[in-house]
Amino acid sequence: MGAAGSKLEKALGDQFPEGERYFGLENFGNTCYCNSVLQALYFCVPFREQLLEYYADNKNIGDVEENLLTCLADLFTQISSQKKKTGVIAPKRFVQRLKKQNELFRSYMHQKEARAAKSDPGTSSPSEKTANGPKNAQANGVSKEPLVTWVHKNFQGILTNETRCLRCETVTARDETFFDLSLDIEQNSSITSCLKNFSSTETLNAEDKFFCDKCCSLQEAQKRMKIKKPPHILVIHLKRFKYIEQLGRYKKLSYRVVFPLELKLSNTVEDADSEYSLFAVVVHVGSGPNHGHYVSLVKSHNHWLFFDDENVEMIDESAVQTFFGSAQEYSSNTDHGYILFYESLASSDKS
Amino acid sequence: MINPSNGIMSPSSSSSANAQSPGLKTYFKTPEGRYKLHYEKTHPTGLLHYAHGKTVTQVTLAHLKDKPVPASATAPSSSFSAGGSVRSAAARFLSGSNGSRALSFVGGNGGSKSLSGSSRVGSLGASSSSNLVGSLSFDGKGTYLIFNVGDTIFISDLNSQDKDPIKALHFGNSNPVCHAFDPDAKDGHDLLIGLNSGDAYSVSLRQQLQDVGKKLVGAHHYNKDGCVNNSRCTSIAWLPGSDGTFIVAHADGNLYVYEKSKDGAGDSTFPVIKDQNQLSVSHARYSKSNPIARWHICQGSINSIAFSTDGAYIATVGRDGYLRVFDYLKEQLICGSKSYYGALLCCAWSVDGKYILTGGEDDLVQVWSMEDRKVVAWCEGHNSWVSGVAFDSYWSSPNSDGIGETVMYRFGSVGQDTQLLLWDLEMDEIVVPLRRSLPGGSPTFSTGSQSSHWDSSCPVGTLQPAPSMRDVPKLSPLVAHRVHTEPLSGLIFTQESVLTVCREGHIKVWMRPGFAESLSSNSETVLSTSLKEKPLLSGKIGSSSYKQ
Numbered sequence: 084m085g086a087a088g089s090k091l092e093k094a095l096g097d098q099f100p101e102g103e104r105y106f107g108l109e110n111f112g113n114t115c116y117c118n119s120v121l122q123a124l125y126f127c128v129p130f131r132e133q134l135l136e137y138y139a140d141n142k143n144i145g146d147v148e149e150n151l152l153t154c155l156a157d158l159f160t161q162i163s164s165q166k167k168k169t170g171v172i173a174p175k176r177f178v179q180r181l182k183k184q185n186e187l188f189r190s191y192m193h194q195k196e197a198r199a200a201k202s203d204p205g206t207s208s209p210s211e212k213t214a215n216g217p218k219n220a221q222a223n224g225v226s227k228e229p230l231v232t233w234v235h236k237n238f239q240g241i242l243t244n245e246t247r248c249l250r251c252e253t254v255t256a257r258d259e260t261f262f263d264l265s266l267d268i269e270q271n272s273s274i275t276s277c278l279k280n281f282s283s284t285e286t287l288n289a290e291d292k293f294f295c296d297k298c299c300s301l302q303e304a305q306k307r308m309k310i311k312k313p314p315h316i317l318v319i320h321l322k323r324f325k326y327i328e329q330l331g332r333y334k335k336l337s338y339r340v341v342f343p344l345e346l347k348l349s350n351t352v353e354d355a356d357s358e359y360s361l362f363a364v365v366v367h368v369g370s371g372p373n374h375g376h377y378v379s380l381v382k383s384h385n386h387w388l389f390f391d392d393e394n395v396e397m398i399d400e401s402a403v404q405t406f407f408g409s410a411q412e413y414s415s416n417t418d419h420g421y422i423l424f425y426e427s428l429a430s431s432d433k434s
Numbered sequence: 435m436i437n438p439s440n441g442i443m444s445p446s447s448s449s450s451a452n453a454q455s456p457g458l459k460t461y462f463k464t465p466e467g468r469y470k471l472h473y474e475k476t477h478p479t480g481l482l483h484y485a486h487g488k489t490v491t492q493v494t495l496a497h498l499k500d501k502p503v504p505a506s507a508t509a510p511s512s513s514f515s516a517g518g519s520v521r522s523a524a525a526r527f528l529s530g531s532n533g534s535r536a537l538s539f540v541g542g543n544g545g546s547k548s549l550s551g552s553s554r555v556g557s558l559g560a561s562s563s564s565n566l567v568g569s570l571s572f573d574g575k576g577t578y579l580i581f582n583v584g585d586t587i588f589i590s591d592l593n594s595q596d597k598d599p600i601k602a603l604h605f606g607n608s609n610p611v612c613h614a615f616d617p618d619a620k621d622g623h624d625l626l627i628g629l630n631s632g633d634a635y636s637v638s639l640r641q642q643l644q645d646v647g648k649k650l651v652g653a654h655h656y657n658k659d660g661c662v663n664n665s666r667c668t669s670i671a672w673l674p675g676s677d678g679t680f681i682v683a684h685a686d687g688n689l690y691v692y693e694k695s696k697d698g699a700g701d702s703t704f705p706v707i708k709d710q711n712q713l714s715v716s717h718a719r720y721s722k723s724n725p726i727a728r729w730h731i732c733q734g735s736i737n738s739i740a741f742s743t744d745g746a747y748i749a750t751v752g753r754d755g756y757l758r759v760f761d762y763l764k765e766q767l768i769c770g771s772k773s774y775y776g777a778l779l780c781c782a783w784s785v786d787g788k789y790i791l792t793g794g795e796d797d798l799v800q801v802w803s804m805e806d807r808k809v810v811a812w813c814e815g816h817n818s819w820v821s822g823v824a825f826d827s828y829w830s831s832p833n834s835d836g837i838g839e840t841v842m843y844r845f846g847s848v849g850q851d852t853q854l855l856l857w858d859l860e861m862d863e864i865v866v867p868l869r870r871s872l873p874g875g876s877p878t879f880s881t882g883s884q885s886s887h888w889d890s891s892c893p894v895g896t897l898q899p900a901p902s903m904r905d906v907p908k909l910s911p912l913v914a915h916r917v918h919t920e921p922l923s924g925l926i927f928t929q930e931s932v933l934t935v936c937r938e939g940h941i942k943v944w945m946r947p948g949f950a951e952s953l954s955s956n957s958e959t960v961l962s963t964s965l966k967e968k969p970l971l972s973g974k975i976g977s978s979s980y981k982q
Contacts, residue, residue, distance in 0.1 A: 272817045272818050272851060273797055275796065275818075276797060276816075276851070341795070341850055343775065343776035343796070343819075344777070345755070345775045345795075347774060347775045347796075347903075349903050356902050358775055400734075410852075410920045410921055410937075410938075411919075411920075
């Protein structure tokens, strides 16, 4: 604790940001995924500030029943109020709550909405169940709260699903909210390109026809997903775990997918030119879906930090590109960007 | 040529579909014919894996003239000549003197593209008869590819079918990452090499080829052990026409001006940079100092620099996403603008100095007009970052013979999507988009005189913000071809071919239509073709090889 901390402090020197705390998180066995997401969320500054404020308010009000949100707020407060600037914290209460909640929520069928907020890989990474499960629960816990609004304000965006019947030309538009975008990936592509594919026009035909209300029958149609309202915090999940039918199991795609430090959503309907800045990356380390480790890269006050459970190190911005993936199928590099957190540079209260 | 809106499918969609299939084609089609894969160059196979991925391979084209230099008399077309002129001049001097493989280099191959090396194993003694310097048994004429992989600089003979390099230069402590060649260097130091450690060297390419060792010989060492600046070199360039001035750009946003004639012993400390975001130019206090000046350009890395052909302007692109154009002598910012988003990674000038291409992390190739001081086109077609751009200065548009016809430019780009894209830029169409178009509507184009929409808005010395998506006309590629299996890092146009290089150090030479056919006949045909074609290209021969 001391040695690593002092090393980071030494590296930052007098550039150590005023009032900032860089704490590693203890691993309770298979909680590295949880830890890496927690770090990304902690350094999502608007989210953190609101959570700290919430905690401070609730402490005054008195005993609110413990839930995931209070546990998270408690953890964040614990970190931010440390006397030391660096060190290690055990997110015990949070993880316990998470496990409890996870069992509770496992019975629920509809995890879709809940899962979204923190870009859960559960669907695609079956092996990480213990780590993924908590994530669902966490999101659930958060969205159950009356304070849902600011979770939504930070993470929620709106997608429009446009379907045009090729017979009657009627366009059916359906809005749906999202907390993250799960993108299919291709070898040697960019996030920009994956986003383009995400919202590219798809033709529904043959087995997959569209029921047109106007024609009252199944018709060929063109479908397109557009982002109607981009979220303030854009969470992009790369579908690196793919079920391969021939193999009958999941496989990790180590594709090289480059992600820029700044991004615009040129495929959005409105406000296409608003810019996002990358502030955190959750990285999956390992060659397959059945084993591995999670770490995170976080940008704080113009420095990039590397969080690996208890350890926190400073890294150069240029090191981010070592997590893009590999151009060859078999490579010794197994550290791949998995979830990207972008924050909008436009002022947050811009509607 | 130009897509008025976003949504139009590019004509290349069929070829990119092909690219999805495993296996790479050995040719690609353009309106003027087929480009065929002719040679491949790479590092020796035994290269250790740890070296891979650590550095990105760049390639520099180097034409070594006859020595001493009567060649200049036969190539008067350009003081800063490259490519064709040198090639054909050299070719005339040498009628087939191929070096012996046993000596690990291949000499004299200017224009002689004999595919059957055996017929041309000549005596070295014969070719050196023209060499007044004497003692050297190697005249060094020819065209070489210089490329870095890991801690090594490799030199390959462009016109030999050998895949392996003829020379390897190892750098012990740090990796070479960028290089540049000046075909007109007078005192022999024509090759610049910049290292990861910030150090830079100037050497004579000929001397390296003559030496049998694996280390640099006769090198001048600058910024030794990073004493002036220890951040990574990112780009290095000779100032055209200067004979000896060169610029090194670094990852910390500074570039330094050196003179190769100075030994650099003097004190070269520069004042502390007060504001990282502010341009500042400082000159060395002592006349003996080397570097002689430091330009602080921006916060974050400068990723690439390029001089205009005449050396009057220098363009820089960097991490902050800005293209900046400076008047080199006045040391003043002239103009520039920001990428759509993300860093810019590469830049290149048109030979006439009217346009600059940039490529970057927004997957776009951007065309910047010096006359309009604006982005005049965004070229959409890459599926990943654009890592190399270049104008094809040897390409003459079909209507270039008629005076007053539309001027057309051909250029190419390569990206981390492993694709080579070719583009045609037709000026009348592109200069005058109406700036304000309705959202969702397509920008309209008018032909004729240049519109006033584009004047006035930007005073000299200001940087413009990123344009809005709907304000910039879009261009679709003429050709999109997946040329390698690895992400690409650069391309070079030569008179006969297009060279593509990937990050891991593989180079492919794609012969232009017409050239590929004549290769099967004897080399004299090629020689006469290239000489015959020269007049057509007058005024266009230029710096494509200067900056890849």
